[in-house]
Amino acid sequence: MDMQVIEEMKTFLNFGAQDIANLRALGPVMEPHQQQITDTFYDVLGQHGPTAKLIEGRVDQLKRTHAKWFADLFAGEYGQPYFEGRWRIGQAHVRIGLDPFWVEGVMSLIRTMAATAIAANSADPKDVAQKYASLCKLLDLDLLVINLAYQDDRLARLTDFTGMKRALIENIIRLPKK
Numbered sequence: 001m002d003m004q005v006i007e008e009m010k011t012f013l014n015f016g017a018q019d020i021a022n023l024r025a026l027g028p029v030m031e032p033h034q035q036q037i038t039d040t041f042y043d044v045l046g047q048h049g050p051t052a053k054l055i056e057g058r059v060d061q062l063k064r065t066h067a068k069w070f071a072d073l074f075a076g077e078y079g080q081p082y083f084e085g086r087w088r089i090g091q092a093h094v095r096i097g098l099d100p101f102w103v104e105g106v107m108s109l110i111r112t113m114a115a116t117a118i119a120a121n122s123a124d125p126k127d128v129a130q131k132y133a134s135l136c137k138l139l140d141l142d143l144l145v146i147n148l149a150y151q152d153d154r155l156a157r158l159t160d161f162t163g164m165k166r167a168l169i170e171n172i173i174r175l176p177k178k
C-alpha cells in the first residue's frame with residue numbers, strides 16, 4: 001500500500017484535527033444506527049444478482065465484520081494501521097472477483113444513510129454539515145484505498161500475464177492517445 005498517496009490525499013482534502021474531533025463526536029451518534037445501516041447494506045446487496053451470489057449463506061458473519069469496519073470510522077485513529085486495515089478489506093473484495101463499481105455503489109448508500117442519521121441528531125444545520133463533511137472525507141479515503149487495491153491487482157495481473165515490468169505497463173497507460 002502506498003501510504004504517501006494517502007497522506008497526500010489527506011492533505012488535499014484538508015483532513016485534520018477538526019475532522020478527527022468531528023468523527024469522534026459522531027461515534028455515539030452513529031452507534032445506535034449501525035445495526036440498521038448494516039442490515040440495509042446487506043439487504044440491498046442481497047437484492048442484486050451479482051452481489052447476492054457472493055454474500056449468500058454468510059450474511060451474519062459479514063454483518064459482524066461490517067460492524068467493526070463501521071466502528072473504526074469513529075475511533076479517531078487514522079494513521080497507517082487504519083489504512084493498512086482498509087487496504088486488506090480492499091484486497092478481500094478483489095479476491096472474491098467483485099467488480100469495483102459495486103463497492104462505489106454501496107458506499108453511496110452508506111453516505112445517504114449516514115446523512116439521515118446525523119441530521120436526525122442535531123437541529124443545527126451548520127453542525128450537521130460539518131460533521132457530515134468529515135465523515136464523507138473519511139469514506140472517500142476508504143474508497144480510495146479500496147480502489148487502489150483493485151488497481152494494484154490489475155497491474156500485478158498484467159505484469160504476470162505479459163511478463164512485462166510493472167513500470168513499463170504504467171508508462172504505456174500514461175502514453176498520450178493517438
Ligand code: HEM
Nearest residue numbers: 045051054055065066069088089092096098102103106107
Ligand atoms: C462500502 C463498501 C464495503 C465495505 C465497507 C465492506 C466491508 C467489508 C469488510 C470489513 C469485510 C471483511 C474483510 C476481511 O475479511 O478482512 C468484507 C468482506 C466481504 N465483503 Fe464487503 N464491503 C463493502 C462492499 C461489498 C460489496 C459491494 C460486496 C458485494 C457482494 C461485498 C461482499 C463481501 C464479501 C463476500 C466479503 C467476504 C470476502 C472473503 O471471502 O474474504 N462487500 N467487506
